[in-house]
Amino acid sequence: MVLLSFDIEEFDMPFEYNKDIVFKDQISISIKGCEIILDLLAKYQLKATFFSTAVFALNAPGVIERIKNEGHELASHTYYHSKFENADLLKSKQVLEELSGMKVEGFRMPRMMPVSDEEIEEAGYIYNSSLNPTYLPGRYNNLHIPRTYFKQGKVWQLPATVSPKFRIPLFWLSFHNFPLWYYKHLFHLSYQKDGYVNIYFHPWEFTDLQQKEKYGFPFYVSRNSGVKMEERMDALMNWISKKGYPTGTISNFIKSLT
Template sequence: MVNGLSVDVEDWFQVGAFENVIARDDWDDLALRVEDNVLRILDLFAEAGVKATFFTLGWVAERNGALMRRIVEAGHELASHGYDHARVFTFDRTQFAADIRRARETLEDAGGVAVTGYRAPSFSIDQRTPWAYLELAEQGYAYSSSVAPIAHDHYGWREAPRFAFHPLPGSDLVEVPVTTATFGGKRLAAGGGGFFRVLPYGFSRWAIRQVNRRDGRPAVFYFHPWEIDPDQPRVPGAPLRSRLRHYTNLERMAPKLRDLVREFAWGRMDEIAQREAARAVPLAA
């Protein structure tokens, strides 16, 4: 079973946890660390012989064109993470259309390839944004991986299907949600990020095996470049919960990732989406 491996390419100061303490207008004055971290990830993937999708902010691509070409030349997919990590539900449809268009144009100019995949910042497509899929389809995206089908204080669309679904009648657009496992009738977040960093590696192994063997579906895993960077600057004034979520186990992340990419089979999200499209269910009205 080939699983979907993805990297949400944003720098340490662009995360949702710090959006209320670091202003976008200050971003260009902060230390950029994303390039070095992505280069480390490319080396890690090359050692394991795996390919992945890099869902990248247009803001990052605009300032790191050579890095975008390195990603593409290594055989990975370059996909959109929006322009500057604004959550989808903070837009109206017109604003969202402008954001994804700007991000896509920036990424395609930097990487020299067509961009057909999208992941919403902070998995922020949910029941509040029914127009988001209409706009993605209209702009020609082939797939989205923007839904976390769980209840969470930061994000989540609990009622969404756990596996691939077609969000629009008559459209080929497919949504491939991030992975959840089930235990005792409850859904558990198991798709990576902070959950992978904080919980024992055995939990992720169990969850991926459950999805692969019991459900017969590929897992969808994600993480961020800043998660392998224990030396990143600390953000003064950030809420305690945000600091705990962001900084816990940073020094353990790279070794855990190395184990993960060697233990399971991994591939690009566009390939996973193409295969899953035939099994995707329609989204219930």
């Protein structure tokens, strides 16, 4: 199964590069990207999981309504994107459930940072998708973590997909920088080996990020953003559809393991 997921959040990433962005723009940029994503999913009749911060959901009720009405999954991306405390695990879950009327069963930590499995279990989640089992200088050193799903206590751990050999990550940065044929090649190898792939993106990637004075991003972040990202995502979803790979929500996939 192909597990497409999108981390929907207030677009605060420019702060990491010492650039300011007002809250209104953080929300509007992510809303616009979500609409593009949802339109593409509808075009190819694919299902996905959306990890939302409570802050974004509260400011984008129309997006949450579409996620619900179009048969996708809503999961937690904690309460705020740029700050976190353990109480936010339960608080974000409660806000998302009250706002959407959907059951929230999954969690992903912003920037795939470490989070307490005990606290996740206590908050009532059935799975955690906050692991990137690869090595990226200055970000991750997770070569000791299993490549594929495993259970820790009562919580299923679903790492982001990396290739069977060399653990090359298939996450959003790879999608921006690899030739599309090579990304598909790694995707296919991973699917053949594991029987599924778990890949994730963000709505703000569908904005032109190459305005360095405005966002401050290096080339490897801004490359193939905006319209090019929309074209590449359209091509990827079209390829997934033509290959006959089934797609589904992460919660349904996890429940199939039990």
